[in-house]
Amino acid sequence: MRCEGAALLRDAAPLRGCRYTPRATGRMHLRDATDVGVAGGRQSHERESAAASHHMLDDLLATGAGVLSNLGVQRDRLKSVHRKIRDVLQTTGLSDRLLRVAQRRQGNDKLLVYGGMLFILCFLWLMWRWAR
Numbered sequence: 001m002r003c004e005g006a007a008l009l010r011d012a013a014p015l016r017g018c019r020y021t022p023r024a025t026g027r028m029h030l031r032d033a034t035d036v037g038v039a040g041g042r043q044s045h046e047r048e049s050a051a052a053s054h055h056m057l058d059d060l061l062a063t064g065a066g067v068l069s070n071l072g073v074q075r076d077r078l079k080s081v082h083r084k085i086r087d088v089l090q091t092t093g094l095s096d097r098l099l100r101v102a103q104r105r106q107g108n109d110k111l112l113v114y115g116g117m118l119f120i121l122c123f124l125w126l127m128w129r130w131a132r
Contacts, residue, residue, distance in 0.1 A: 089099065
């Protein structure tokens with residue numbers, strides 16, 4: 001029976017009835033030295049990768065916080081502009097009712113313009129068809 005795969009060969013060999021040989025010890029030391037070098041390199045690489053990821057997440061969070069603060073500032077500016085426009089309109093004597101009438105008229109004008117465009121397009125298509 002061979003016991004080369006035991007992590008602690010000296011301690012595990014007598015318990016399992018294995019023979020402890022110098023050849024097995026040499027292999028174990030060679031394997032352990034190689035594993036430590038590879039594992040140390042992997043751990044170092046993993047640590048660097050984790051640090052880089054952490055740095056990127058910090059940058060992303062900082063960017064998100066900056067965007068949110070800018071949106072808050074823009075919201076406050078737009079509220080201020082809206083208040084000022086309402087104040088100007090109220091001082092010029094325009095009421096909310098008159099503003100709604102103007103908005104409704106603007107919607108009707110938009111429908112009239114698009115309808116006219118469609119009519120002209122159909123008329124031109126019919127003329128083109130007739131001329132062919």
